[in-house]
Every structure is written in C-alpha cells, then in structure tokens.
Amino acid sequence: MAVTNTLARRTVRADTDRPRDDGRPAFWLLLPTAVLLGAIMGYPVLRALWLSLFTENDIGTETNVFVGLRNYQRALFGSDAAQFWGSVGVTALFAVVTVALGMIIGLMFALVMHRRFRGRGLLRASVLVPWAIPTAVSAVLWQWMFQTDGIVNALIGHKIIWMGGVWSSRFAVIIADTWKTAPFIALLALAGLQLVPDEINEAARVDGAGPWQRFWRITVPMIRPTLAVALLFQIMGALRLYDLPAILTNGANGTTTVSLFAYQAAINQTKFGYGSALSTLTFVLIFLVGFGFVRVLGARVSQSAGAAR
Amino acid sequence: MTAAVTVEPTTSIGRRAVDLRKARSTVALLVEIAFVVLFCLFPFYWMLVSSLKAPNAIFNNDLLPASPSFVNFKALFGTQNSFVYPIRNSAIIAVVSTVIALLVAVFAAYALSRLRFRRKQLTLALILICSMFPGIAVLTPLFQLFTRLHWINQYQAMIIPDISFALPLGIYILTSFFTEMPWELEEAARVDGASRAQAFRMIIVPLAAPGVFTAAVIMFIGAWNEYLIASAMSIDLGSEPVTVAISKFTGASEFQQPFGTQMAAGVVVTVPLILVVLALQRRIVAGLTAGGVKA
Numbered sequence: 001m002a003v004t005n006t007l008a009r010r011t012v013r014a015d016t017d018r019p020r021d022d023g024r025p026a027f028w029l030l031l032p033t034a035v036l037l038g039a040i041m042g043y044p045v046l047r048a049l050w051l052s053l054f055t056e057n058d059i060g061t062e063t064n065v066f067v068g069l070r071n072y073q074r075a076l077f078g079s080d081a082a083q084f085w086g087s088v089g090v091t092a093l094f095a096v097v098t099v100a101l102g103m104i105i106g107l108m109f110a111l112v113m114h115r116r117f118r119g120r121g122l123l124r125a126s127v128l129v130p131w132a133i134p135t136a137v138s139a140v141l142w143q144w145m146f147q148t149d150g151i152v153n154a155l156i157g158h159k160i161i162w163m164g165g166v167w168s169s170r171f172a173v174i175i176a177d178t179w180k181t182a183p184f185i186a187l188l189a190l191a192g193l194q195l196v197p198d199e200i201n202e203a204a205r206v207d208g209a210g211p212w213q214r215f216w217r218i219t220v221p222m223i224r225p226t227l228a229v230a231l232l233f234q235i236m237g238a239l240r241l242y243d244l245p246a247i248l249t250n251g252a253n254g255t256t257t258v259s260l261f262a263y264q265a266a267i268n269q270t271k272f273g274y275g276s277a278l279s280t281l282t283f284v285l286i287f288l289v290g291f292g293f294v295r296v297l298g299a300r301v302s303q304s305a306g307a308a309r
Numbered sequence: 310m311t312a313a314v315t316v317e318p319t320t321s322i323g324r325r326a327v328d329l330r331k332a333r334s335t336v337a338l339l340v341e342i343a344f345v346v347l348f349c350l351f352p353f354y355w356m357l358v359s360s361l362k363a364p365n366a367i368f369n370n371d372l373l374p375a376s377p378s379f380v381n382f383k384a385l386f387g388t389q390n391s392f393v394y395p396i397r398n399s400a401i402i403a404v405v406s407t408v409i410a411l412l413v414a415v416f417a418a419y420a421l422s423r424l425r426f427r428r429k430q431l432t433l434a435l436i437l438i439c440s441m442f443p444g445i446a447v448l449t450p451l452f453q454l455f456t457r458l459h460w461i462n463q464y465q466a467m468i469i470p471d472i473s474f475a476l477p478l479g480i481y482i483l484t485s486f487f488t489e490m491p492w493e494l495e496e497a498a499r500v501d502g503a504s505r506a507q508a509f510r511m512i513i514v515p516l517a518a519p520g521v522f523t524a525a526v527i528m529f530i531g532a533w534n535e536y537l538i539a540s541a542m543s544i545d546l547g548s549e550p551v552t553v554a555i556s557k558f559t560g561a562s563e564f565q566q567p568f569g570t571q572m573a574a575g576v577v578v579t580v581p582l583i584l585v586v587l588a589l590q591r592r593i594v595a596g597l598t599a600g601g602v603k604a
Contacts, residue, residue, distance in 0.1 A: 022424035029420035030432065032413045033476060037439055040473035044447035044454075051450060105348075112341045123342060125590040126349045131597075132582045133353065134534035136552035137575040141356050144568045147368075151355055154370040183349050184597075191598035233441070240443035243536045247556045259445040259537070266449040267541045275449045283446035290441060 045283065052277035064273075071277035084278070087261040088285070090254060093170070095238035098177045102234055103227070105178065106185025113186065114193045124190075127183040135180060139247035142176040146248075169253035173245055181237065185230050192226025193219070228297045235293065239286045258282045353579070360572040367569050381573035392574055394546040395554035399578075402464055402539075402550055403532040406471035410479050411525050413472075415517075418483030419509075423492065433484070440477035444470070444537045452541050466542040467550065471535055475528040482527060482596045486520030523592040530582060551578045 052071050054064040075084040113123055130138070145152045146162040153159055162168045196219060204214050242259040249255040251264070262282050266275020359367060363378040385392045420426070421433060451470060452461075460466040494516065498508040536552040543549040549557075555574045558567050586593055 021426060022420075023426045026420040026424040026426040026429075029416040029424070033417040033436075033480065036413060036476060037436075037473060040451075040469055041439055041442055041447060044450040047450035047454075048446065051453065109345050109348075112338075112345055115338060117338065117342075121590065123345060124594060125587045126346050128586045128590055128593065129349055129353050129583055132530060132586045133575075133579050134536070134552050136534070136536040136556050137356075137578055138352070140555055140568075140571045141352055141575060143566075144359065144572065145352065145355060147568075149368045149370075151370055179348070179352060187594055188598055191594075236441040240445065242445065243552075246536075246540070259443060262445050263448070263537070263541070267452060272449055272453050279443075279445045279449050282443055286441075286443050290438075 045280075048276040048280050048283075050276075051272055052274075052280050054273045055271075067273070071274045072281070074274065075278055075281060083256075084258075084261065084281075086254070087256045087258045090170070091239060091241065091257040091259075094174060094177065094241055094257065095235055097174050098181060098238050099231065099234045101174070101178045102182040102185045103231065105182040106230070107189050107227075109183065109186035110189035110193055113190050124187075127186055130180045130183045131187075133180075135243040136247055138176060138180055139244050142172065142179075143248050146172050163249060163253070166254045169249050169255050173241075173248055173255050176244055176248060177238070177241065181234055185234060188226060188230040188233075189223060192223035195226070196222045232290065232293055232297075236286060236290055239289060240282070258285065353583075356572045356575050356579075359569060360576045362569060364569055381569040382577075384567070384570045385573045385577065390554075390558055390570060390574075391546055392551075392554065392577070395549050395551045396577070398464070398543075398546075398548055399533055399550040399552075402467045402471060403529050405464070406468045406475055406532045407525055407529045409468075410472045410475035410528055411521065414476055414479035414483055414524070414528075415521065417480045418487050421480065421484045422487035436477045436480050439473075440481060442474075442477075444474070447473070448538060448541060451538075455542065461542060462544040462548045464548055467535070467539050467548070470538045470542075471532045474535065475531055478531060479524050479528050482524040483520065486524070486596070487517065490516055490520075519592065520596075523589060523596045526585060526589060527593060527596050530586075533578075533582065 053066060053068060055067050055071075074080050109127065113120065113127070133141075143163075144150060147153075148159060148161050152162070160168055162172045200218055200222075201214055204218055209217065240259050241257045242263065245251055245255045245257055245260050246263070251257075251260050256264075258278070259282060262275055262278035265271050265278055269275075358372070358374055360381050361374045361377040361379070362369075362371075363376075363380050366375065366378075369375075384390065417436075421429065447470060451466075455461055455466045490513070492513075494512050495508045498512045499505070503511065533550075534552060535550070536556075539550045539553050540556075543553055546554070551574070555571055555578070558571050558574065
C-alpha cells in the first residue's frame with residue numbers, strides 16, 4: 001500500500017517534471033526563417049536541378065530543349081571534362097594548402113595571443129582587420145602588391161612576374177587567401193585555448209613536462225574539438241572560393257575554381273542549362289566533402305558545436 | 310664567514326640566469342607580437358600609404374609617402390568614378406538585408422534557445438548547413454528568375470540573396486548569445502503577471518540588445534562585403550555596390566589599372582568598418598567564435 005502510494009506520487013511528479021513541449025510557438029517563430037530559406041535557398045537549388053536538364057542559349061529565348069543528363073555528361077566526361085576536372089583539382093589544391101597554412105599560422109597566432117601581456121586587446125583587434133576587409137578589396141590590394149614593380153617583389157628582392165606563370169599565380173591566390181583566413185582561425189583557436197584550465201598545464205609542468213610535451217599532450221588534445229569546427233568551416237569556405245581568383249587573376253594561369261568555372265558558363269556566357277549543371281555539381285561536391293568530414297570527425301564536431309552553444 | 314662568501318655569488322649567478330631567461334622570453338614574445346601585427350596589418354597599411362601617393366610616385370615603394378597627396382581621393386569622387394553612388398548602393402543593400410534578416414533571426418533564435426520542441430538539433434543542423442551554402446548554387450536560377458522579372462540592376466536582386474546568407478549566420482550567433490542570458494528575469498516578470506510577449510519586450514529586449522547589435526554588425530559586414538551575387542546582378546552605378554565598383558574602376562587608359570584610386574576606394578570602404586570592429590572587438594570575437602562562422 002505504502003509502496004504503491006509512493007510509486008503513484010513518483011509518477012505524478014515525473015509527469016509534472018516532464019519537459020514541456022513548446023512545439024506550437026516554436027513552429028510560428030521558426031516559420032519566417034523556413035519560408036525565407038526555403039524560397040531563397042531551397043527553391044533555387046531545386047530549380048537549378050531542373051534547369052540543368054535543358055539547353056538554354058540566351059536570355060529571353062524560351063527555346064528550352066530537354067537534353068536529360070547531357071549537360072552533366074559534357075562536364076564530367078565530355079568536351080569540357082578536362083576544364084571541369086582541372087577546376088576541381090585547383091579548388092582542392094587551394095583548399096588543402098590554404099587550410100593547412102591557415103591552421104598552422106592561426107594556431108601559432110593563437111598561442112601568442114593567449115599569453116598575458118598588456119595591449120592584448122589591441123593585438124586581437126589587429127587580427128580582426130583582415131577579416132573586416134572585403135575579399136574583393138583585398139583581391140585588388142594583393143593585385144597591386146603583386147605588381148612586378150610592387151612591394152612584394154621589393155621586399156623579397158626578386159623581380160617575379162606573379163601573374164605571368166601558373167604556379168606563381170596560384171601561389172598569389174594562396175597567399176592572399178591565407179592572409180584573410182589565418183587570422184580568423186587564430187580567433188577560433190584562441191577561444192579554444194581559453195577553455196583549457198590553467199591548472200592542468202600547471203600540474204603537468206610540476207610533474208616535469210616540458211613546453212613541447214605540454215603543447216602536444218595537453219593543449220592540442222584539449223582544443224581538438226574547436227580546431228575540428230574551424231577546419232570544417234575553413235574547408236567549406238575554401239571550396240567555394242570565388243572572389244579572389246575572379247578579381248586577382250580572373251581565372252588565368254590555372255586558377256579557375258569550380259565556382260568561377262560555373263559562373264563563367266552561367267553568367268558570362270548565359271548558358272543557364274549548362275551553368276545550372278555546373279553549379280549543381282559544385283553544390284554536390286561541397287556537400288559531399290562536408291558530409292564526409294562530419295562522418296569522420298562527426299562525434300567531435302557535434303560535441304563542440306554543442307559546447308559552443 | 311667563508312660559507313657566506315661562497316653562497317652569495319651562486320645566488321646572484323642564479324638570479325642573473327633567471328633574469329636573462331626572463332629577458333630572453335620577453336624579447337621572444339615581442340618578436341612574436343610584432344610578427345602577428347605585421348602579418349595582419351602590413352597589407353592594410355600599404356593600402357593606406359598607396360592611396361596617399363600621387364600617380365607619379367605610386368611605384369616608388371617608399372614606406373612613407375614623401376609628399377602625401379589626396380589626388381586619388383579626389384579622382385574617386387570625380388565624375389569618372391562617382392564613388393558616392395556605390396557607397397549609397399552598398400549602404401542601402403546592406404542595411405535593408407541586415408534589418409530583415411535580423412528581425413527574422415531574432416524570432417528563430419528565441420525559439421532555438423528558449424523553447425523545448427522535438428527535432429531542435431535537426432533544425433540547428435539544417436541552419437548550420439545553410440550557413441555553409443555555396444553562393445554559386447543559387448546564382449544561376451536566381452539570375453534567370455530576376456532577368457525574367459526585370460530585376461537585374463535593382464537593389465532587391467542583391468538584397469534577397471544577401472538575406473539568405475545573413476540569416477543562418479545571425480540565427481547561430483543570436484542563439485548562442487540568448488542561451489547565455491539571465492532568463493530567470495523573464496520568469497520573474499511572468500510570475501509578476503507579465504504575459505510572455507510583455508516579458509519579451511520589457512525584460513528580454515533590453516538585455517539582449519548588445520548581442521543583437523553585435524550580430525547586426527557581423528551580418529552587415531557580410532552583406533557589405535558580398536561580391537559574387539552582386540557582380541552578376543548589378544550592371545552600372547545605379548545599383549553597383551562598392552565591392553563590384555572597386556574591381557571595375559577604370560584609369561586614364563584602358564591598359565593602366567588605376568591602383569591609386571582603387572587603394573583610396575579600399576580605404577574609404579574599410580576604415581569605417583575597421584573603426585567599428587575596433588570599438589566592438591571583444592563582442593565581435595565572442596560572436597564570431599560562438600557562431601563558429603564562415604570568414
């Protein structure tokens with residue numbers, strides 16, 4: 001009797017303790033977002049998928065001819081395969097090199113910014129400057145600095161014609177992109193470093209761990225979730241690189257990224273069908289990389305995304 | 310006596326060694342700081358210096374302009390480039406898209422940070438995916454649609470896509486800000502008889518204002534810096550934002566790129582942003598790192 005009584009009381013309490021469900025207000029609060037994102041992102045993606053099945057030559061001409069998957073065939077195996085896969089390769093190259101450089105430089109900067117000294121705020125503010133400058137402006141700025149008579153050549157003491165060769169052009173894009181992204185990674189890594197409790201480092205130091213050992217055995221494992229998130233964002237950003245090569249090199253000398261390749265077909269040549277196929281391929285490519293990345297580092301990313309919230 | 314004599318030098322040697330190590334690490338730290346500052350600021354500094362050099366002096370690579378000249382700034386606002394119009398266009402596009410996206414994002418972030426409902430994690434994941442969306446994926450169909458609607462070279466052709474880029478970012482930043490707010494005050498107001506809407510308006514809005522403002526600044530900078538969509542949707546000074554205008558500047562002859570004028574334009578466009586960023590750096594860093602955020 002007494003047992004059932006307490007059990008009953010317990011279930012009653014459990015009932016009132018059960019998390020309330022705000023499904024209805026949440027629905028209404030999220031509806032505008034869903035409508036906007038659905039209309040401006042969801043619809044165009046589906047529309048691009050549809051358009052990619054047609055040839056369409058010029059603005060205004062409504063002579064769409066259904067061609068099935070021929071636009072995809074053209075890019076993947078057909079007449080443009082070399083150009084398309086070339087742009088995929090260049091995009092991958094830019095992504096791998098800029099993200100690797102950015103992570104190394106960003107982590108180094110974060111370690112400097114993490115030290116205690118006066119004027120730390122000033123240093124943090126200067127790290128924000130490359131982020132605040134529009135990429136289009138920084139592209140023009142680097143174009144100016146990479147002139148043959150420009151400051152870069154003056155500083156290194158060589159007369160390199162940066163925009164003249166394939167690898168120097170690619171290197172110019174990589175430098176300009178790393179300049180913009182590394183400081184940003186530094187900020188993310190710094191946020192991670194600030195979560196590492198001082199006591200752990202101190203305890204390891206007392207136990208005789210050297211600075212190098214402490215860095216690899218304590219700091220790196222502890223900021224790995226933050227770095228994984230930074231890595232994901234930077235890779236996704238690097239894969240859609242457009243502004244820099246479009247302005248700095250206009251895609252010359254093997255610097256055409258997939259975004260730029262799709263843009264040239266869709267907008268410059270107004271081939272909407274083919275351009276849609278290319279932009280759909282770009283989207284699928286980026287989505288697959290992101291998906292694979294989350295699968296490999298999945299638990300860690302979602303964990304730290306949770307911690308970030 | 311002898312003991313004291315032998316002890317003293319060892320301690321002073323020890324102290325000197327410690328001092329030396331300390332001095333060396335201070336020097337190392339200063340070198341590291343200098344490197345970080347040079348890396349981040351030198352290109353910006355070079356833009357500033359170049360903008361102050363007259364066309365005949367622009368290629369001399371002096372680290373300080375021998376005789377500062379405002380010729381480039383005059384050319385910028387002269388009839389050839391009429392940079393006032395791109396500034397106006399950018400301001401309109403960025404303000405309108407930020408305001409609309411912010412309004413929508415506040416509601417979504419409130420639901421995501423405060424309400425309990427099923428599939429919340431899924432909703433957040435979807436919004437995160439949207440924030441990593443490649444602009445090129447929506448460009449072609451929107452370009453075709455806007456061409457048909459005769460919206461090319463009009464503000465809405467850039468404002469509408471910009472909203473969709475700013476919105477997921479804003480939701481993410483605001484959700485993390487809202488989660489850390491002292492919501493007990495809302496409960497207290499409700500106990501005192503305020504409705505949910507009243508509690509929101511009178512307690513939460515003032516508390517949330519700094520976070521919302523920071524999110525607005527970050528979203529504004531994103532829209533102000535947008536180039537991909539704008540380069541396709543704008544044709545002339547009637548709607549061109551600053552990013553497109555700067556990349557298209559023309560010089561005296563077609564083969565001579567007017568770098569001085571472009572640098573002056575870059576300075577005009579970025580200095581206000583940098584001042585705002587400097588003033589709000591602590592909050593902006595918090596917002597950016599909380600959101601995880603794209604560059």
